[in-house]
Every structure is written in C-alpha cells, then in structure tokens.
Amino acid sequence: MKCDELLALLNGYVDGDMAPGLCEELEKHLAGCNPCQVVVDNIRKTITLYKEGKPCELPLDFRERLHVALHERWKQTQMNGR
Amino acid sequence: MQATIINNALNAPQRDEDLLRRAKAGDLGAFETLTTRYERQVYSLALRILRQEQDAEDVTQQTFLSALENLAGFREEAGFSTWLFRIATYAALKVIRKRKGLDTVSLEAATEPQDSYDTIPHPEFIADWRQSPELLAQQHETRQLIDEALAQLNEKYRLVFLLRDVEGMSVKETAEALGISDTNVKVRLLRARLQLREQLTRAFGDERRRLAPHRHDEV
Numbered sequence: 001m002k003c004d005e006l007l008a009l010l011n012g013y014v015d016g017d018m019a020p021g022l023c024e025e026l027e028k029h030l031a032g033c034n035p036c037q038v039v040v041d042n043i044r045k046t047i048t049l050y051k052e053g054k055p056c057e058l059p060l061d062f063r064e065r066l067h068v069a070l071h072e073r074w075k076q077t078q079m080n081g082r
Numbered sequence: 083m084q085a086t087i088i089n090n091a092l093n094a095p096q097r098d099e100d101l102l103r104r105a106k107a108g109d110l111g112a113f114e115t116l117t118t119r120y121e122r123q124v125y126s127l128a129l130r131i132l133r134q135e136q137d138a139e140d141v142t143q144q145t146f147l148s149a150l151e152n153l154a155g156f157r158e159e160a161g162f163s164t165w166l167f168r169i170a171t172y173a174a175l176k177v178i179r180k181r182k183g184l185d186t187v188s189l190e191a192a193t194e195p196q197d198s199y200d201t202i203p204h205p206e207f208i209a210d211w212r213q214s215p216e217l218l219a220q221q222h223e224t225r226q227l228i229d230e231a232l233a234q235l236n237e238k239y240r241l242v243f244l245l246r247d248v249e250g251m252s253v254k255e256t257a258e259a260l261g262i263s264d265t266n267v268k269v270r271l272l273r274a275r276l277q278l279r280e281q282l283t284r285a286f287g288d289e290r291r292r293l294a295p296h297r298h299d300e301v
Binding site for chain 2: 007008010011014033034035036038039041042043045046047048049050051052053054055056057058059062063065066067069070071073074077078
C-alpha cells in the first residue's frame with residue numbers, strides 16, 4: 001500500500017466508513033506502524049477539540065441588541081395573531 | 083431534605099424540548115432562555131465561517147429572528163440546536179456567495195478544478211498529544227490556537243471541515259450546501275484534517291516522543 005493510498009483511506013477509517021476488506025488491510029498496517037497509529041489518533045483528537053471547544057463570548061453591546069431585536073419581533077408576531 | 087430535592091428540581095436546567103413547547107405557546111421568556119443557551123455557539127460558528135465580526139453578528143441575529151418566526155412550523159425531528167446551527171450555516175454561506183458576487187448555489191466558479199488525492203501533503207510532525215482534547219478545551223490559550231489554525235486553512239477546506247466535522251453534516255448535505263461534488267467534499271476534508279492535525283500537533287504534541295514519518299512505498 002503506497003503512502004498516498006494510505007492517506008486517502010485515513011478519512012474513511014476515522015469516520016468508520018470503509019469496506020470491511022479494506023478496513024482489515026488498513027488495520028493490519030496500523031498494527032505494525034506506530035507513526036500511522038499516532039496520526040489517526042491525532043486526527044481524532046483534532047476533530048474532538050473543534051467539536052468540544054468552548055464557544056467565544058458575544059460582544060456585550062451586540063448581545064443587548066440581539067435580545068432587543070427579538071423582543072421587537074416577538075411583539076410584532078404576537079400582534080399579527082400567530 | 084424535601085426542600086433540597088424540590089429546590090434542585092426547580093434549579094435543574096430545563097430541557098430544550100420543554101422550553102420549545104413553552105415558546106410555541108407564547109412564552110417569550112422560554113425563547114429567551116433558549117437564545118441565551120445557544121447564542122455563543124451560533125455566533126462562534128458564524129465567526130468561523132465568515133471571519134468577520136459584523137457579518138457574524140448579522141448572521142447570528144438573522145438566525146434567532148428566523149427561528150422565532152418559524153417556531154410554529156418547526157417539526158422537532160432534529161434537535162432545536164441542530165436546526166439553529168443549520169439556519170446559521172446557510173445564512174453564513176449566503177453571505178460568502180454575496181461577497182463573491184455569485185448567485186448560483188456553488189460557492190466557486192464552475193471553472194475551479196476538481197480536487198484530487200494526488201499531492202496530499204504527508205504528516206511531518208508526529209507525536210502523541212501531551213493532554214487530552216477535553217483538558218485542552220478548558221484552557222484559555224487553546225481557543226486562540228485552534229482558531230488560528232482554522233484561519234490558516236484555505237477557505238475551501240475550512241468550510242468543508244466546519245460543515246462535516248464540526249456541524250456533523252453528511253457528505254451529501256455538505257456537497258449540496260457548497261455546490262460541489264461529493265468527491266471534492268471528501269478530498270477537501272482530508273486536506274483540512276491533515277493540515278489542522280499538523281499544526282495542532284506542533285502545538286500540543288510531546289516533543290520528546292516525536293516519531294519519524296514512516297515510508298509506505300511497500301506494505
């Protein structure tokens with residue numbers, strides 16, 4: 001299995017989206033290749049970090065404006081009998 | 083003891099479904115609670131897609147106004163937050179299209195060449211991370227580091243990463259939202275993941291346990 005082929009398959013492996021035969025081949029390779037194992041692990045952690053990361057704060061004046069705008073729209077929708 | 087139990091029940095965070103039900107019944111306070119619960123995430127998503135604060139604010143506001151107006155029709159098959167993030171994503175993509183003067187679904191000219199698996203850069207810095215992502219996520223510096231890494235991605239790769247990996251959209255949904263092929267989604271996602279991995283591993287990897295890349299000419 002050449003390097004580029006392996007790389008191209010990494011995505012499918014990380015996503016759990018691979019034909020069983022191919023998956024087995026890849027896992028056989030991983031069993032004997034520490035760098036590749038670590039790369040797979042790195043990728044999983046990278047994704048987790050972006051998914052789990054804390055969101056940033058809203059600019060304070062924006063937050064106020066947002067909630068004022070929601071109030072206004074709410075009043076309008078109530079008046080339109082929704 | 084009884085008082086504590088009751089008190090805890092009263093202070094327990096209300097579920098989205100319950101707040102939603104009350105909001106649909108006309109309870110503005112319930113909608114406001116939902117807004118407060120998700121406004122930072124919506125804003126963060128918009129900011130990551132658009133890389134511009136004013137635009138991100140506009141999209142955030144649009145998103146919650148749209149949710150408010152379409153509450154009655156929201157069928158709750160997906161969760162409320164998923165619905166919200168979808169609205170925000172599509173609104174942000176619309177802004178990008180507008181920036182580029184495009185009126186088609188595709189975010190790029192039809193002449194843009196297909197991405198391929200040729201010349202995918204190989205991992206260079208390979209090392210276990212010193213800490214778990216859960217621990218890292220709690221640290222102040224982490225946010226800046228991961229945002230910088232994201233900002234350095236080519237927009238094509240950044241958008242696919244945000245839609246696929248952060249928002250959890252399927253390949254098909256991502257392809258449709260961006261107006262690109264399924265193949266392009268997959269190749270760009272790979273590039274994004276590898277580039278982010280490279281940068282973040284340089285920041286978080288244990289230098290002392292760095293491994294040399296493995297040559298894979300023959301296996």
